[in-house]
Amino acid sequence: MLNTRLLPSLIVMIAIVVASNILVQYPFTPFGLGDILTWGAFSYPFSFLVTDLTNRWFGPLRTRLVVIAGFAVAVALSAWLSEPRIALASGLAFLSAQLLDVTVFNRLRASRSWWAAPLASSSIxxxxxxxxFFSVAFAGSGLPWTTWALGDFSVKILVAGVSLIPYARLMNWVKPYAPVRA
Structure with missing residues (x-):
């Protein structure tokens, strides 16, 4: 059962994924440079911030619950609000990447540097x-998905770095999760 204290993380996660699945369908062409990004590149990276903060506060088990519940609701909403192929690609990518993020973050959380766990887990x-996402959603579509993927990844890495600012400000609001030692 999902703890009510996890609801804010779950709601924000769902909102980010659904918005991103709608926004990824629209190219972003800055300064006339052509199709190098989609608008979804600017919203989705914040899902890693939500995952990392949830992991810090509640630990990996409860964070995985947020990821799985967020996955189920977001894919259902995305299938209704965007194209089914986008919803499928998003679901596969989201579940794989977020569960990997939880694992990497949890292994690095004891690092001396407060920023190592969120930066490494978000980047990986x-x-x-x-x-x-991009290979499942757009391969064979004739769209410039490889350039979108490169642009998207660049933005994700940039946002991972910038997200360290809110992470640093929010990480101490509640007592960090401490695993019980048997």
Whole structure:
């Protein structure tokens, strides 16, 4: 059962994924540079911030619950609000990348550097997410998905770095999760 304290994480996660699945269908062409990004590149990376903060506060088990529940609701909503292929690609990429993020973050959380766990887990998760999502969603479509993927990944890495600012400000609001030692 999902703890009510996890609801804010779940709601924000669902909102980010659904918005991103709608926004990924629209190219972003900055400064006339052509099709190098989609608008979804600017919203989705914040899902890693939500995952990392949830992991810090509630631990990996409860964070996986948020990821799985977010996955189920977001894919259902995305199938209704965007194209089914986008919803499928998003679901596969989201679940794989977020669960990897939880694992990497949890292994690095004891690092001396407060920023190592969120930066590494978000970067590694972003690489997996980008690879799965763009290849499933757009391969064979005739759209410039490889350039979108490269642009998207670049933005995800940039946002992973910038997200360290809110992470640093929010990470101490509640007592960090401490695993029980048997």
């Amino acid at each position: 998760g972003s690489a997996l997410d980008t690879t799965i």
